[in-house]
Amino acid sequence: MWSIENIWEYTLSATIYGSITGITILIIKTLMKNKINKKYAYLLWMILIIKLAIPFGPKSNFSLFNQIPVKFNNQLNMQSDNNSNMSEDTNYTVDTDYRSNISENIKQESGIGQSHTSINNKGEKSIVNHVIPFVWISGVVFTFIAYISIYLHFVINIRKREDIKYNYLENILNECKEKLHIKRKISIVVDEMINSPSLIGVLKVRIIIPSNLINLSKEELEHIFLHELCHFKNRDTWVDNMIALLQCIHWFNPIVCYLFKQVRNDMEMACDERVLSILSEKEHNKYGLTMLTVLEKVNYNKKFTVGLNMTDDKKIIKKRVELIKNSKHFYKKKKIFTITGIICLIVMAGVLLTNGNSINKDAKTLFMPIEKSNTEDLDEAISKAIVDNYIKDWYGVDFSGEFNGESHVILGKNEDDDSVEVYLMATYGSYNFENDVFSMSAGSSNVPIKIKFSKVKDGEFLTTKAGYYYLESEQAEDGSMYKDSVLKMFPKNEANEALNIDYTDKLLKDLNNKAESYVNSIGRKCKVTSDYVEHEYIESLALVDKEDKEELWDYPDWIGTREQIENGKRYIYETQYDKYSNIVTFIKYNEEKEQLENMKYKINGNNLEKIDSENYIAYFDNNAPTFIDNKDFKMIVKNISIIDNNAEYGLLIENKTNKSIEINLDKIHIGESLKNVEFNVKLKGKERKYANLKIKSISNLNDLYDKIYGVFIGNSSKYDFIFK
Structure with missing residues (x-):
């Protein structure tokens, strides 16, 4: 099982490997600035997302991490x-x-x-292993709750506006969906909280349009819808949600936050590139003008940012407009840039999604x-x-x-x-x-x-x-x-x-x-x-039946005790057996020897039959275990005392039948010892009376508990009995 410390160490390794991976991707993208198309520049970031989620990969001699020998250990306070x-x-x-x-x-x-x-472990955990993981998990919980709260607040708000239909916008959206061969239902919501056209949702997809943009021209609205629909085609909402989750997990790493911003920027540029591939060359400049128009209308009134936003950063808009201006250059060399992008993606995946030989050993240890x-x-x-x-x-x-x-x-x-x-x-x-x-x-x-x-x-x-x-x-x-x-x-x-x-x-x-x-x-x-150590076992197959009784699993299969530590406390489980009465008693004590459980079972052939001491006090001894019910006869111990090495039981005896009964007793078994007793009492029908039962040669009350049984004569029937 993994503790918070284990998960923190896994996250720490992921954030380090991910940071190295992301910085490497940034360097490669800078060197290959105008030599790969934006689709593959964006796909390179998928390597970062995978590395942040799963830092360890297969061993490879070509791994970058052979040259960057990062060693990760599951505990830092070695x-x-x-x-x-x-x-x-x-x-x-x-x-x-x-x-x-x-x-x-x-x-x-x-x-x-x-x-x-091992009993040889030394010292206490260091602050690195004990405190920091809890600080980290607290940050994860806080950022996740904050993100979910903002998102839910926004969703609840737009649901109020979902029923408002804009047929004009719906018609334009449907035309754009036909161009991209999209059949999925996508709703339009006009909202004044949002600062930019946005796409939200994974299962229920919505395009959110700021209220001050609905009066744009049809052509401009087409550009907006095409951009958001290209996000849908690229499954960018799934990526955006994954980034949000990873950002909550890696909240402490500013490098990861910066890298995710670059991922979102390249996501927008890849989307623009896909839109341009749909539009004719004459419309490319108009698409750029649409972005500038949207930026002009929303940038100075920024209220809310949720989902995939078409325009929310002046610097990235400038880069996107430059992409549009140079679109002819990219389209002339589209095949070359595509091949270069594919090669770059394959090489980078091979270099960054694998681990070096030395790292792989540590990775194996971690798991x-x-x-x-x-x-x-x-x-x-x-x-x-x-x-x-x-x-x-x-x-x-x-x-x-x-x-x-x-x-x-x-x-x-x-x-x-x-x-x-x-x-x-x-x-x-x-x-x-x-x-x-x-x-x-x-x-x-x-x-x-x-x-x-x-x-x-x-x-x-x-x-x-x-x-x-x-x-x-x-x-x-x-x-x-x-x-x-x-x-x-x-x-x-x-x-x-x-x-x-x-x-x-x-x-x-x-x-x-x-x-x-x-x-x-x-x-x-x-x-x-x-x-x-030899154990004394009960000469019966009945204890095989014990394994089917969940309440008896912890008790030993032999006559004696076994101790267990449970939730930091010691408990003693004892199995007792009386071969004369054929009764097995299971008793649980705490460390202070206080009795917590006491269960009695009668061995009947190869079966254990539980004796309910609340309802039965004795049984017939006619070679068949039949019990005397409390409804007919009751004998209750009211007090016990030791006087001159003799034990005296003060008994309250009640005959619930209509018949008279006489009880005579001269011998009693205590464990395997046979003791002489003095006891004689007569009861009429429905009579109850007190009587003393004296057991000779007893010096310790503990010798009596759960060990007494004997024989009494009632009318012409012979009865065994057990004292509780």
């Missing part, structure tokens, strides 16, 4: 790399460096807040699903890459635990100025609290892995610190393919070492030490182990 000039010799190093500031990273490692990449780490050295980069790719994204499934760790041995590496490929043996795993033991719940040991990183040096563009940034990795295949895949992945010497030396014990010990450090850092005292 830590310095003290080992940038590492030896080429094989380096046998176990990653045992466990930082002293572990307490600052506990939230990350326990799943609180951001993704827990990786993990964030780049603030690495001090290669070991930390390796640690983060393993955790992110082989724990957090384990074959597309997140097996991330409360602590995710790894340990590795570097067998060798191959590096150049831009990248380093590392060959290593690694052990990695996820640790969780299960039955109050911090154990590895998932992992892999002694795994050959090849990882490739890009290298960023001090002082590179957009970078002040050095570091290693993940590009790609490969892990050896299991089973019969193991040897072949190792030989394919590693150079010969490293492959032989990987196949002949077992680092399992060494790496597991190191990983377990890291897990112990984490447990100590959160103030827990318990056993920590990377070995598999």
Whole structure:
């Protein structure tokens, strides 16, 4: 998932690449001033729009960015790399460096807040990574809302005037549409707010005419309509809306704003060129005079600018009039200028829409699903890459635990100025609290892995610190393919070492030490182990049915507890099982051991049947689970006390039937223990009374909760019961 910081970094790279692209286009256009027609001069700007939206393209040796080595990194506050000039010799190093500031990273490692990449991360985010992205997104929201507000205000205003018909103008517009073979419905709206004839709308297209222009001659109105209809034919409203959106995104870059102004200027000149191709040569000068007439009438009364405006800038009007004057020159060499334009467009697209070799590495890194780490050295980069790719994204499934760790041995590496490929043996795993033991719940040991990183040096563009940034990795295949895949992945010497030396014990010990450090850092005292911990499972297929019950997904499949961090808080999920009553109890606690959930299920064959403790208090024990309904019988615990190591239950008993009932009880089960009790009570039909039930040899009330069941005799029937 991308955060605001990720999106900001993407936008920053786009604005830099786009600025370079736009400036290059400006230079080429200046050099080719009178050698390409205006259509292709305008189409060159489409390269800028694409580059601003998608800054990274395919790798090419012909890319301009081979000569302009821009390096972009997903985080700007990288830590310095003290080992940038590492030896080429094989380096046998176990990653045992466990930082002293572990307490600052506990939230990350326990799943609180951001993704827990490694418990070794240092420091806080810099202002560049933390504050500026929010300033940028605030600017985007503000400029977008401002633009939409102005646009909606204008649209609402012209809707009031849409019903006013001007047959004279409609007839002229229809004639112009026939010349351009346009069948689409296009409305005319006369409005006094607009400062220039304009075309607006993508789905519903309108031509807006200032009210002080409707009295122009038919010929002048034809010129105006032809100009706006050529915008429609060129799909310029789509481009204009795209420019508006990109302008909101790149509001902070004045270069982009200037470039967009040039795009709109060339859009108008390309439109003029298309109009001139429709008109006869005798009408060219008249078209220029129409523009001057429109400029004279509206320029000094500028009120509103929305959509594509025919005349809104004196300087650009001057250039457009010069284009009209020189139209004969362009038409004489139309084929040459067209060929030149096409060649220029193809070459510029190839040069500017591709990326250089070095940039492509960074581009690939940007689109990786993990964030780049603030690495001090290669070991930390390796640690983060393993955790992110082989724990957090384990074959597309997140097996991330409360602590995710790894340990590795570097067998060798191959590096150049831009990248380093590392060959290593690694052990990695996820640790969780299960039955109050911090154990590895998932992992892999002694795994050959090849990882490739890009290298960023001090002082590179957009970078002040050095570091290693993940590009790609490969892990050896299991089973019969193991040897072949190792030989394919590693150079010969490293492959032989990987196949002949077992680092399992060494790496597991190191990983377990890291897990112990984490447990100590959160103030827990318990056993920590990377070995598999045996669990006591319920001897039934009923828990297979548990997977179909969403409310039970977080509870362990064994008898005992499992802990989870959810939204920054620790919760304990416990599964209890009473083999005498065949009842499974699921209890959820918070960190203060306060009970949040308590659900009981009766195992019936291979199914779990929920016991609704609000409606049922007991069941028949005639080899079939039948319940006594509260409508017939009620036994409520009013108080519990411990007196002389005996537990006394104060019970309110109610017989709701019309028959008498006698209850005698001498034994009761508490968990797997059998306790002696004293209890005898008789109830007439519809009678309720208080009675004490004494359980012998009980010293702690906690020993009773959710563990009591027993047998009582009512009339001639035998009943089991459960106390809540």
